Amino acid sequence: MPVIDTIHDATIRAHATADTPHLATEKAIRALRATGYDNLRLDVDSANAIGWCFMKPVGKPSYTHELMDDISRMQSEITRSFAELPRSAAAPFSWFVMASDVPGIYNLGGDLGHFAERIRTRDLDAMRHYGHVAVKAIHRNAVAFDTPVVTMALVQGDALGGGFEHALSFDLIVAERSAKLGLPEILFNMFPGMGAYSFLSRRMDRDKAEALILSGRIHTAEELHAMGVVDILAEDGQGRQAVIDYVARHNRKHNAHHAMYRARRRVNPITLEELIDVVDIWAEAALNLTEADLRKMDRLCTAQNRRLAALDAPMHLLTAAE
Template structure:
């Protein structure tokens, strides 16, 4: 097996296809055709074979947040990438870069499934909250380790990335954001904190003091502000996000080996483990049960606002 491929202890059972003999791998169709035939209800995926970049666009069927259905599609997509590398271990890797973007105009992601949270909090169902949180943090962790594959992951932000949407972007190796995009952690507005990795990822980037200030203020930042803080890696002009990603890949492709090794060193020096992320989401689940009715009403208003945003862009998203 290619020594650059590291499949970590799985957080979900992996497909039996991982044990497929190498001679079958050689008979497989080209990777970009295989990816083009992948169908997900809440994602659109494509592989550009020229620059070996895998593009994944979130297109949730309902509210523009991380619904259980979207989380399942993300998990399935991530495991398919792992299988692709294992099955082609004796070939030139088909992917060097992974780009996680959104197919919704003006929205990257509005974060966690607030409607589900309200429902489970009102009946005191900690187990259901914890199940959701673990189902969310496992794909976040796979992002962080680049699915155990020798690739560089990038978040492309075109619009709003709030709460869990911002956390998802932070879990990737790099963030490319269009200038007018907005990112932030508004959970404090309804007396909660962002539990899906914000503290872990931000504190490694900007330190605990700045992280806690960002969380407790609930402030929404522009991409330009976050670029100045070192949180956004590449700033793109509005409408030029995808073009900027392609230009970056073309310009830095020659340094791919060094860049990927540097990211591996970053993970080793400032490790974030799945255990750490799980412990934090368990704290989050307990905090959810401490919310009062006034907090839940604020959460409900945000949920309604998300629904209105989705309704407003539905004709555009369907084009």
């Protein structure tokens, strides 16, 4: 073979080798973008190294089985995409943000209609199953999908009950100033059993966490920021830009941020076993509810349905549950 051809082939091989990590990253990004979900919208902002996931539930913006299934598939796809990258390839993104496509609502929480039906039929196994599916997804959030990313919840609107618990499972909570977050379960004689106690008791002292849970109050993001629960307070309508600005300020120190959150998880671990045990306590307590308690749950469910029918109308949770 002529020398010039040998040099040409070597150059091609060198370029191919050099491009392989980049091509692998691009392939992973394309695969993530192409994955279809009925209740989620996933995109990758390569310029800012952010993976964006927006909840867009079919029907009520609560944690239905269908939404939870899509969240679980999305989490598994992210874990798989990162695991299959060659070591030399860059990650598809360094920061992950969970937000909502529903105007004024992050998520309204557990599927109350499903709960009421299962409680009335004394179906403890169904209650446990729902809770176990939910906390397995929450735990995967809490360990950042076993990937080298920093995770955030972007709350624009209401994050109630399980919606608040879901937001708490990320490394950081970014919330717009007037967003509403709270745990109204006490209004129908229950407690939030899918992560609230575990996460809040690690963000504030136990007494304050229990007082927040037992009050049933709905707080503004501004109030929760003052309590240390919300990490980043954004002006109304500026939540997405606040995330981008935060990432721009800290992207060069992503390694330090990621390592610190790993250390946090090691020092104050929230295990899947803990979350499942609390779910089982929650499910058993649910079967103790009286018909009067269940009627309050029904009224709250009706209020959620009205909110869905008119997303720009205020949702009077406390009034509806009295």
